[in-house]
Amino acid sequence: DAKTTQPTSMDCAEGRAANLPCNHSTISGNEYVYWYRQIHSQGPQYIIHGLKNNETNEMASLIITEDRKSSTLILPHATLRDTAVYYCIVRSLRSTNAGKSTFGDGTTLTVKP
Amino acid sequence: GAGVSQSPRYKVAKRGQDVALRCDPISGHVSLFWYQQALGQGPEFLTYFQNEAQLDKSGLPSDRFFAERPEGSVSTLKIQRTQQEDSAVYLCASSQPLQGVGEKLFFGSGTQLSVL
Numbered sequence: 333d334a335k336t337t338q339p340t341s342m343d344c345a346e347g348r349a350a351n352l353p354c355n356h357s358t359i360s361g362n363e364y365v366y367w368y369r370q371i372h373s374q375g376p377q378y379i380i381h382g383l384k385n386n387e388t389n390e391m392a393s394l395i396i397t398e399d400r401k402s403s404t405l406i407l408p409h410a411t412l413r414d415t416a417v418y419y420c421i422v423r424s425l426r427s428t429n430a431g432k433s434t435f436g437d438g439t440t441l442t443v444k445p
Numbered sequence: 446g447a448g449v450s451q452s453p454r455y456k457v458a459k460r461g462q463d464v465a466l467r468c469d470p471i472s473g474h475v476s477l478f479w480y481q482q483a484l485g486q487g488p489e490f491l492t493y494f495q496n497e498a499q500l501d502k503s504g505l506p507s508d509r510f511f512a513e514r515p516e517g518s519v520s521t522l523k524i525q526r527t528q529q530e531d532s533a534v535y536l537c538a539s540s541q542p543l544q545g546v547g548e549k550l551f552f553g554s555g556t557q558l559s560v561l
Contacts, residue, residue, distance in 0.1 A: 365473050373554070374554055374555075375449070375536050375538070375552030375553050375555055376536070376550070376552045377487065377552070378549045378550060378551070381549070403471075405538070418518075419487055432490045432493065432501060432503070432504070433488070433490060433550070434488050434490070434503075435480075435488045437485075437486055437487050438487055
């Protein structure tokens with residue numbers, strides 16, 4: 333799986349949009365971009381994923397650049413409960429390595445009142 | 446059940462003791478994963494099962510670590526002769542692969558292992 337690079341930490345004001353960047357310049361054509369977040373003392377929680385098109389769900393939006401070398405997770409109206417560590421991972425579904433995901437250390441997002 | 450269940454939630458072991466950590470995946474999920482998470486770091490892959498078959502165990506740090514999933518549902522991660530460096534949160538995740546549309550991992554809350 334390709335490696336990802338994320339900023340160590342970010343702050344966001346409550347009610348504003350949080351834009352979390354991720355660089356995955358070595359991504360290959362069959363690898364998806366996934367975002368998870370982990371709130372203290374809990375397991376990671378799936379947020380969203382995409383292959384090449386932008387995606388939106390009830391939690392967030394995912395913007396993937398045309399060359400697929402980077403992406404941005406957007407939380408449109410951040411709340412205090414969105415304070416967490418956010419992980420961007422790339423993951424291949426080829427049968428030989430479908431199980432392995434490299435999480436890295438993620439971005440610690442702090443939403444401030 | 447409604448989600449991935451792990452037990453015990455906390456485990457304290459004396460150095461040299463054997464421990465067994467249990468994971469109950471979401472019913473019907475084919476894939477099961479174990480991760481190790483040290484304090485302040487992201488989860489590190491340990492091993493992966495598809496049904497009862499262990500397809501990848503490349504992340505297991507030593508031969509003291511052993512995982513099984515004999516009937517393709519519940520899984521156990523066993524650590525023999527525990528060492529202080531084994532202290533971490535052990536996370537289990539399960540998923541149901543959907544061909545062509547990606548795959549979501551559902552994580553349990555983890556077992557926090559402390560080796561004294």
